[in-house]
Structure formats: C-alpha cells, structure tokens
Amino acid sequence: MELTNRKKKILRAIVEIYIATAEPVGSKAVAQQANLDISTATIRNEMADLTELGYLEQPHTSAGRVPSPVGYRLYVNELMGEHQLTMQETQRINEALNLKMEELDRVIDRAGKVLSQISDYPVFTMAAPKKRITVKRFDLLMVEENAFIAVVMTDNSIVKNKLVRMPDQLSDTQLQLLSTVLNSSFVGLTLEEMEQTLDQMETRSAPGAFQLISLVVQFAMEVLKEQSGQTVHTAGITHLLEHPEYHSLDKAKPLMNYLSDGQEGTKLPVTLSADQNMNILIGPENVNEALKDTSVVMASYDIGDNMRGVIGVVGPTRMDYAKVTARLSYFADSLTRMFGKGELPPGEDEE
Amino acid sequence: MELTNRKKKILRAIVEIYIATAEPVGSKAVAQQANLDISTATIRNEMADLTELGYLEQPHTSAGRVPSPVGYRLYVNELMGEHQLTMQETQRINEALNLKMEELDRVIDRAGKVLSQISDYPVFTMAAPKKRITVKRFDLLMVEENAFIAVVMTDNSIVKNKLVRMPDQLSDTQLQLLSTVLNSSFVGLTLEEMEQTLDQMETRSAPGAFQLISLVVQFAMEVLKEQSGQTVHTAGITHLLEHPEYHSLDKAKPLMNYLSDGQEGTKLPVTLSADQNMNILIGPENVNEALKDTSVVMASYDIGDNMRGVIGVVGPTRMDYAKVTARLSYFADSLTRMFGKGELPPGEDEE
DNA sequence: TTTAGCACTCCATATCCCTGAGTGCTAAAG
DNA sequence: CTTTAGCACTCAGGGATATGGAGTGCTAAA
Numbered sequence A, B: 001m002e003l004t005n006r007k008k009k010i011l012r013a014i015v016e017i018y019i020a021t022a023e024p025v026g027s028k029a030v031a032q033q034a035n036l037d038i039s040t041a042t043i044r045n046e047m048a049d050l051t052e053l054g055y056l057e058q059p060h061t062s063a064g065r066v067p068s069p070v071g072y073r074l075y076v077n078e079l080m081g082e083h084q085l086t087m088q089e090t091q092r093i094n095e096a097l098n099l100k101m102e103e104l105d106r107v108i109d110r111a112g113k114v115l116s117q118i119s120d121y122p123v124f125t126m127a128a129p130k131k132r133i134t135v136k137r138f139d140l141l142m143v144e145e146n147a148f149i150a151v152v153m154t155d156n157s158i159v160k161n162k163l164v165r166m167p168d169q170l171s172d173t174q175l176q177l178l179s180t181v182l183n184s185s186f187v188g189l190t191l192e193e194m195e196q197t198l199d200q201m202e203t204r205s206a207p208g209a210f211q212l213i214s215l216v217v218q219f220a221m222e223v224l225k226e227q228s229g230q231t232v233h234t235a236g237i238t239h240l241l242e243h244p245e246y247h248s249l250d251k252a253k254p255l256m257n258y259l260s261d262g263q264e265g266t267k268l269p270v271t272l273s274a275d276q277n278m279n280i281l282i283g284p285e286n287v288n289e290a291l292k293d294t295s296v297v298m299a300s301y302d303i304g305d306n307m308r309g310v311i312g313v314v315g316p317t318r319m320d321y322a323k324v325t326a327r328l329s330y331f332a333d334s335l336t337r338m339f340g341k342g343e344l345p346p347g348e349d350e351e
Numbered sequence C: 001t002t003t004a005g006c007a008c009t010c011c012a013t014a015t016c017c018c019t020g021a022g023t024g025c026t027a028a029a030g
Numbered sequence D: 001c002t003t004t005a006g007c008a009c010t011c012a013g014g015g016a017t018a019t020g021g022a023g024t025g026c027t028a029a030a
Helices: A005-021 A027-033 A040-053 A069-079 A087-097 A104-119 A172-185 A191-203 A207-228 A237-242 A249-261 A321-341 B005-021 B027-033 B040-053 B069-079 B087-097 B104-119 B172-185 B191-203 B207-228 B237-242 B249-261 B321-341
Strands: A123-129 A135-144 A147-154 A159-165 A232-235 A278-281 A294-303 A307-316 B123-129 B135-144 B147-154 B159-165 B232-235 B278-281 B294-303 B307-316
Touching: A005 A027, A005 A040, A005 A069, A027 A040, A069 A321, A087 A104, A087 A321, A104 A123, A104 A232, A104 A307, A104 A321, A123 A207, A135 A172, A135 A207, A135 B135, A135 B147, A147 A207, A147 B135, A147 B147, A147 B159, A159 A207, A159 B147, A159 B159, A172 A207, A191 A207, A237 A249, A237 B237, A237 B249, A249 B237, A278 A321, A294 A321, A307 A321, B005 B027, B005 B040, B005 B069, B027 B040, B069 B321, B087 B104, B087 B321, B104 B123, B104 B232, B104 B307, B104 B321, B123 B207, B135 B172, B135 B207, B147 B207, B159 B207, B172 B207, B191 B207, B237 B249, B278 B321, B294 B321, B307 B321
Parallel strands: none
Antiparallel strands: A123 A232, A123 A307, A135 A147, A147 A159, A278 A294, A294 A307, B123 B232, B123 B307, B135 B147, B147 B159, B278 B294, B294 B307
16 A cells, blocks of 8 residues: 555645544544645544554544654654744744843743743753863952952853852962962863862872862862753643643653653753754654653754754654744754853853 | 531531542532531531631632632631651652761752642742851952952851952062952842942042952952842742642743742742741732732741841642641751751851 | 445433431420 | 330432434435
8 A cells, every 4th residue: 555645735725624623633634734636534444444544543542633643753854834933933942042131040041931832741951061161261259368259261151150168268379379389270170070189189298288279179060060961840740730641640651750850860862963953752752661651842943053952842752843833943043042142152141 | 607616627628529530529529528427408508607707718609619728728827736857758758868978058949849749839949148148258369460369258158259350460568468358348248239349449549459359359249149148949830730729821920930930030929937937828818919819828937147038939829738838847947957067057068 | 536325433411319417496305 | 304216297319111313224216
C-alpha cells in the first residue's frame, strides 16, 4: 500500500482537526475541513489504510481516529504549513526582549514567561557556555580594616563579587600583594587547573596568606562552576492544566512535578547538536519516562560567541506544532540577534 | 448558650478528624476519637449547639459536620496542641540552612523548598528591609580603555556590580575623579534623594561627565529599588494537587495561577505587624478573592538588624495547623538564628 | 474506484434506584 | 435537668440500566 498524495492530505487534516479539538476525528469532519471533493465513505477507506500504515490510531472500534506519534512525525516533517505570527505577538516578544538594562538571567527568564503566555504551554530555558570559562581578572577593594570585596571577572564578561571577612587586619600593601598573586597565578585557568594550582601553592606559602588566597580562589571557582552549570528554568507550568489531556490529575501531577523539579538537576532532554537549531521530540521519542506522552519542541540560540542557549516548549503530543515552531523560531532568532549586537557577550551586567 | 468545656473538646476532635480525613465528621467518629464517655446522641446534641453557635457547618442535611472558619480560628487560638518535629525533620531543616557559602536569596529559596517538602503545602518567601537602604560606597575598576566595572555597596552590605561601556576613552585620573564625585555626593542618600541630586547636578555639570555619573547612579538606584522591592518567591505549588480540595481543576487552577504569578507583583498578604511573629489567616479572613477558601500560615524572621523576612505556607482551610505552625516556627527561628550570627547582616556574598 | 446505504459497535449521558451514613426528634431513664 | 436509646427521615454517592449519537466497516451498485 502506498502513501498517496490524497492520504497525506487526509492525514494532515486529521492532525489539524485533532490539534484543535482534542477529540478523535471522524470521517465527516475530515470531509468538511479538507476540501477534497470526496465522500465520507472514501475517506473512511483511506483512513482505514492510514491506520494500517501506522499513522493513525483508534481509541476503540467505532470512534474516530487519532494521529499516532509516527503520524505526528510525518506531519511535522512534511505536511505542516508555516504559521504566521500576528503583529500583536511579534510586538509582545520584542517588548519582552528589549529590556536592555537587565541581566542575562532575567532576560532569559522573561523570554520563557512570554513564550509560555503566547503559546499556552510550559516553557523551559537553559544557557550553557560553549567552552570552558576562565577568570579574566581579580580585583580587591578594601572596605574596612578587616573586610574587603573580591571582584571576579570571567572571560565571558560575567562579573561577580563577594564580601570577604578576615580574622585580622590587612594593610593596603598586603592587599595589593594578594591581588598580584591572584592575577599572576590564577587568571586564564579552568576550574580544574585552579584547583591544582591552589593545591600546589598550599605547601609553599605562608599559612596566613594562603588562607586568604584560598578564600578568593574558592569563590572564583564557585563562580565558574555556577556559570558552566546548565541550570534549567521553567515557566508557566500551570498552563498544562488548560489542556484536556491533563484534566485528569493522574496525568498532570507527574509531569508538573517533573518540570518543577527540573529547576535543579538538569534532567530535561536538552539534546540539540551544534548544527541543528530546532528539534521536535514526539511522545515516545522522549527517552524520559515522564515525557512519554508529551512532546517537546526546542530551539537553540547563541549568546555572543561563547554561550549557547536552549529554549523549549513542553506540551501534549497533540500540540499545535505549526504555531509553536513559528513562535519558537522567532524567539530564538530574536534572542540570537539581541545577544549578538554588543561586541562583548552578554555580561553587560553582573548577575 | 454557652461554650462549655465539653463542647470545646468535641470541636477539637472534629477539627482534627476533619484535618486527617477531609470528609465531614459524624457523631460516631467523634465518639470514638474523643474519649469522653458519652453517647453519640449526646454528641449530636452538642454538635447541633456548636452549629448554631457558628463553629461548625453542615454541607447538607444529614451529612456530618465540617468546621467553619470561626471554628478553625477557635481551634488555632485555644484548642490546638503543640506538635513535635521528628528528629529527621529537624535534621533536614538544619542541613538545608547550613550552606554557608550561599547567597541570601538562595538560602531563602532553599528554605522555602524544604519547608514545602516537609509540610506538603506550597510555600512563599519574602524579604524586605526594615528601613530605607542607602549606598555606602562606590568603587570603579578600569578593565579596558573604554570599559569599567562599577561596584556599589549598600548599607546593608549587599554588593552589586555592573560592567559599564563608554563611548570614548577615559584616563585613570578621570575615573578617580568620577569616583570622588560619586562618593562625596551620593553616599547615604535614599532612592528619592539620589534622584533629586542627580537632577540638580545635570544643570551644572559638563554633559560628558554627567552622562557617566548618571549611568552609575542609575545603576545604584536599580540596586536600591531591587533591594527594597519585596520580591515574593514561591515553591512547591504542585503540592496543592495532593489535597482533595484541589482535585477539581476549577479550584486548583485559579489558586495555582495566583501563586505562580505572585512571583512578580507582590500580591500576597504579607501583613505581619512588627510585634507578632506568627500569623494565621483562615479562609475568608484573607482579603484576596483567590484565597477565600484557603488558609495562610506565616512567620517572620530577622535577617541581621536591617531586614525582615516572611515565610509562609498556603493550603486549604482544612490544614494541619498544629503541624504546620510547629515546622514554620522552627524554620523562622532557625533562619533568625542563622542570619543573626555574623556581625554584619547577610550580604556575605553579593547576589 | 467511488459512493450510498445499512447494520453494528461502543462511548457518553441521563435516569433511576438503592444503600448507608448521619441527622433531629421524642420519650424514657438516670 | 441531662443523658440516652430508638426511630423515622434525608440525602449524597454509586452502581445498574436505558438511550442517543457518532462513527465504523462492509456490501452492492454506479
């Protein structure tokens, strides 16, 4: 049996009707929607074929048909049309991203919220550096005779600081010396290298001095760790409840828990190879158990030259893929464009 | 009619049974639980009285009784026993709070998460300064010939920094001058005073210099605003779904939305006068419409001398008040103790 | 190959009934 | 005067049973 053009048209119609209604689609509905001049009986025959081919499923005898994951896959690969964004939507997106003064994290967070609002699905966001980050420079600022501020700037222009409290007093010159040591020995090192260098230093330094060095370096290492950690944020989880497939709590709860736990521990499938910038995972294509009945649409964007982010939408397999991908790719493009502007990567602000 | 001791005992029993079962309580159940040697008939009479007095409600004729908000109020005010925390729980709390290296925000966030886990209810947290914050000092650090880092330290020892990019080059001496101006004119001012001073300065300064000053001061004002803004965080919203009263989505959705929106815009009822450190709002005592069928238990804690935080639990009016208040007050005490240790307020780290 | 027609299937919904828990009242007992 | 046993009454919840309608598959004719 062959997948004729007419069969494809019917499949497309079924997917789109099902996306809109969330209910099994019968031959009559297809006849109305797809303006093929064909009787319901013919459509029934075709539908029977499509079922046999594995593109459709039947919840029970004498119910309409529902697209199978394979059916969705064919749909997003071949059949899906481009979806247009309304003026209102593009405007909303642009507004959300045009908050220049804000920090990187905030922008990404906000982007997630807005995307969630206009798509009516939960959204997750993530940003990860493309390469190992190192410290670019250290600065130390005296504030009282027994406290100073350590300022650490990384090579992706993130600046962080920490107030350090000391057991005993320190002169300006001592502080300057400390600064020299830090800048000469720890700049340009990766996390592991810093740890190593610190270990070596321990044996051949005065214990007092070493303690201070250690404090600052440890802090710098925290910063690096935090920056390279792929923290996933989620937004709009409650949108799940708007979709009929999650009206039963048994379905909704595990997924909601999964998504909200996701904030710590990166369990989300942020698998997006470097070359592709849009990926759709349909139902069982998701490795994770909690996502078996769920689809994930995700896109990547670049943050300057050093970082890469992923932003994705989570929803039922019956998701409006056309709409979602349109919004998502617009979003990802906007983010890339926005972060690409400055010569320096994002870190316009600290965070 | 009078509220005899026996009536109180019966009321207490009813509240506790209802808290445990979430179903209307009949006279038989009361007879078993409260070991008053009294027949069900007598209890029925008493229950009728309690209903008339407004402490109980009847969903429909011939159903058991359910405590009214007034009934809960009496219960938490007078009848409720002390609840003990298990070893495991105290240990868990202590572990969660003992992450010294972390930032203030993180600790509070984490506290919310843990409290949510051990109480099975959603939790919100908030921290607000007791008085107006001002900037304690400015520092400027040259990084490239056309960029510097501005470091702002507030009088509650929060340190924040920002990378400032300039149109044209700046010498070290110019930077020093800028620093002097900032430190002499803007230290110790509140948000409004800073704005005023900045306005005055505009007329009588060189435009180029003013632009730079303005940039830094504007950033400082952002910091102050952010610090005084009472940002509310929530955790464990999905716990709502575990409780029968939110098994219907109609009930769950509005509340969940309310709580997750709450992250921006402080709409939560963080009304806690300075003298009280624990407050319980039962059902209709909540002003907000979305919380009409919901109870809020909250406690305050001190962050050093300058800030005050609120941490609270949200749940159905049928909430295990004894258990929740026990955990909550332990938490609040621990937080106060923890933040009280250092001589300086929290800002050990920037954020 | 398409289509009309028809019998059949099965879900969803409404209806009914029944059971059991719980009440309120009354009258007797303490 | 208070407590208690007894009894009739109420009502929500659940199961069983109809009913309607949407949809299918098949057959036979166009």
